[in-house]
Amino acid sequence: MKLCMQGAVFVQITSDPLDPAPLMRLVEGPDMGAVVTFSGNVRNQNRGREVQYLEYDAYRPMAEREMRAIGEETATRWPCRIALQHRVGRLELGEASVLVVAACAHRAEAFEACRFAIDTLKERVPIWKREVWQDGEVWIEGAADAPVSAGTDASR
Amino acid sequence: MQVRVELFGRLASQSGARELTLEMPVGATLRDVAAALAERFPVLTWVPSICRPVRNLEYVSWDTPVTADDEVSFIPPVSGGV
Numbered sequence: 011m012k013l014c015m016q017g018a019v020f021v022q023i024t025s026d027p028l029d030p031a032p033l034m035r036l037v038e039g040p041d042m043g044a045v046v047t048f049s050g051n052v053r054n055q056n057r058g059r060e061v062q063y064l065e066y067d068a069y070r071p072m073a074e075r076e077m078r079a080i081g082e083e084t085a086t087r088w089p090c091r092i093a094l095q096h097r098v099g100r101l102e103l104g105e106a107s108v109l110v111v112a113a114c115a116h117r118a119e120a121f122e123a124c125r126f127a128i129d130t131l132k133e134r135v136p137i138w139k140r141e142v143w144q145d146g147e148v149w150i151e152g153a154a155d156a157p158v159s160a161g162t163d164a165s166r
Numbered sequence: 167m168q169v170r171v172e173l174f175g176r177l178a179s180q181s182g183a184r185e186l187t188l189e190m191p192v193g194a195t196l197r198d199v200a201a202a203l204a205e206r207f208p209v210l211t212w213v214p215s216i217c218r219p220v221r222n223l224e225y226v227s228w229d230t231p232v233t234a235d236d237e238v239s240f241i242p243p244v245s246g247g248v
Contacts, residue, residue, distance in 0.1 A: 066245075067174050067175050067178065068174070069172065069174045069220075069239055069241070071223055072220060072223040072239070075223050132244065132245060133244070134225075134244065135244060136174065136220075136239075136241050136244055137244060137245050138174065138175035138176070138242065138244060138245055139245050140175075140179070149175055149176040149179070149242070150245060151175075151176065151216070151242045151243040151244075152243030152244065152245075153243075154243065156176045156242065157176070157180070158176070158179045158180070159179060159180060160180045160181075160209035
């Protein structure tokens with residue numbers, strides 16, 4: 011599929027595996043001396059638990075809208091071209107759940123832009139992960155663990 | 167008037183629903199919609215104390231009124247990870 015920027019920003023939510031290379035090609039250019047890529051990957055440990063896999067759920071139209079707003083705010087603060095991509099559905103250990111690729115003239119601003127975008131994405135984009143381990147599961151809601159089905163207990 | 171409610175994450179898994187339509191009186195606010203949702207699904211009584219209300223894809227306040235055919239959702243704290 012051909013990826014397309016709108017202005018300085020590309021956003022996408024997909025259930026396909028993520029690949030940073032097409033996003034890097036999308037944002038790079040002769041005026042961009044620095045391209046910083048952040049990849050958030052599924053870790054095998056969380057809060058002392060052995061994670062088996064994660065399942066991501068998103069409020070898709072709102073999440074894409076928020077990701078676009080974050081991209082546009084980032085490109086206003088640091089002149090850059092930026093791509094934000096999030097995966098949904100079941101993800102196995104080590105797979106990438108989110109990519110942020112920021113291209114700027116110089117590396118200092120590229121690192122800052124990338125960091126701002128991923129930190130803000132984690133604060134307000136409506137995407138949740140259900141963490142599944144050998145003998146249980148929880149929704150991760152910020153710092154809290156929340157029960158998946160009604161009537162079950164969680165550590166909240 | 168009818169308001170469409172979209173459910174995600176814990177709201178969807180606990181209620182078993184991903185969307186529903188609620189009949190609300192004119193002048194109802196997001197707080198009233200959350201109360202009507204908890205009436206339909208008593209497992210969702212925690213929603214007003216944990217979630218942020220959303221109307222037509224934008225974060226709003228609990229006092230925001232809804233109008234006919236609005237799309238409403240309630241957003242628990244989003245994904246963790248440091």
